[in-house]
Amino acid sequence: MLQRSVFGTHVGMRWKSFLAPWQQLDWPLLGLTLGLTGLGGVMIRSAELNNGQTDWWWHWIIGGIGLAIILTLARWRYELLIQWHWVVYAITLVGLIAVMFLGTSANGAQRWIGILGFQVQPSEFAKIGLIISLAAILHSEPASTLMAVLRTLGVAAVPWLFVFLEPNLGTSLVFGSITMGMLYWGNANPGWLLLMISPIISAIVFNAYLPAWFFWLGGMVYIGWRSFSWPILGALGALAVNAVSGGLGHMLWGLLKDYQKARLLLFLDPDQDPLGGGYHLIQSKIAIGAGGIWGRGLHQGTQTQLRFIPEQHTDFIFSAIGEELGFIGCLCVLLAFWFLCLRLVIIAQNAKDNFGSLIAIGVLSMIVFQTIVNIGMNIGVAPITGIPLPLLSYGRSALLANFLGLGLVQSVANHRPRLKF
Template identity: 50%
Template structure:
């Protein structure tokens, strides 16, 4: 009886870390990976290739191992590794520029043992972990902290933009805005961050609407920035130039 109870406790202890895993999310990842392989395979049947879908499935299956191991981790365990992850992320992006494979005018991949690795995809996760670690250590959102977050983002963003990879560069912007939003950044600051892009679009559509938008931005800057006169003047000038 004692041995049976002890065995049950051992099994329960062994499987306890797996009980907190979001299995629905894991199944979705596997399903999307499989669907991607099927789509690649359908393209291969049309053009006579047969390597890429197999490579996709092999890499997806291999990555299931680190996926399951990482899924058991508590995210707090990543906090001491924040800057190491950030450093490795940027080093991998620099490595692409030095030894990467060029295709269609872009240098985005590193070939390792027959597999093409795209560091910019891992850089998205690296940026999220880095920004989460920085924001976690600061309970109050300040303008200085937001500028620090933007400075951290600029280095990997610039390296990806030089590849060039405009799509991932835009994703980096959305990641940064999302992280700042959930860290309770002033909504006015976030609007001012994306304001130049909106100004450029509105100017190409209808100039009076663009001028009205610049006036609205001036009001937002006046009420949200700590240095009202200087901040408002700077934001108006930036959006007029944009």
């Protein structure tokens, strides 16, 4: 009995010694990450069950590689990136420029580079590069002054422009979300942030419903008055920018590709082209509605198994979850994302420095925006933008980028101040 006790104590000490480098790891966040990735593989397999593809295997393989990345980054001190953030920024820009000259095209966009037989999407990794760059900049100078905000926007604008020119409207919107979220956490005036996005909203409202535009214009003038040290100049500036942006909406519309225009228009009424641009959205809503409360069962969904939704394993994986796992399955996925985001907020609040806190908020902004837009377009309340559902949609570059971001967050958690009892 004594020998068993000694043996058990020895094993326990060796196990604790093995886990010591990850003592502060956020295990709930890791469990949610792996759980969603595992579910993604299951649903991808169901979506492609009858066509002989093996993308679900690749999803799990990349998930295994991602787990190794998380555990490696968690041991590494993330703050070392502060002195290397301009190198990270330069590598990000080189990747985005390279895809313009060496990339392959599909569906009117040039987004992929072939490396060792694999198609790599630099714009996905550029999200992480942007988060690191902005976190370092806002760490050195918080966005409490207008000049600091403009400098941050200038840094974000360059990779955003390259992504927009691919063209990749969805990812460019993610870049905007990351920038706005990190500026807010970096102590920027909320009024400034609202005024920055107001021209886009003003252009949409002006062309959609003119009476509502006048109320919007009045609200922006009031915010401009309250948000600047020179109230009159702030109000006049808000008035001028929002007044001009209404007319510029037509010009900006002309810059979009035909398929991008179709996605935005058919979101409002997909029945205009039920066999063309509106087909995905109509079939996705049918699939989710057919799932009911408990779903039809794994591999039992008619829309999914009969392949009514092309490429369902990518942007429309949520429709497969809705049909085969039902409302309960969708609710569980939403709760999992909610808890994952909650862990990111907690890590940001408990980080030992602003740099780590901003990294966590950047990853949070990326995941929240992509989740809301993707699920929204699956249920018909958001236009189809080609944004994948984090950890669930098939896409090797996107999945690896998510694991890289979450690995950096785990490093922030693992190196936070130790709790004293």
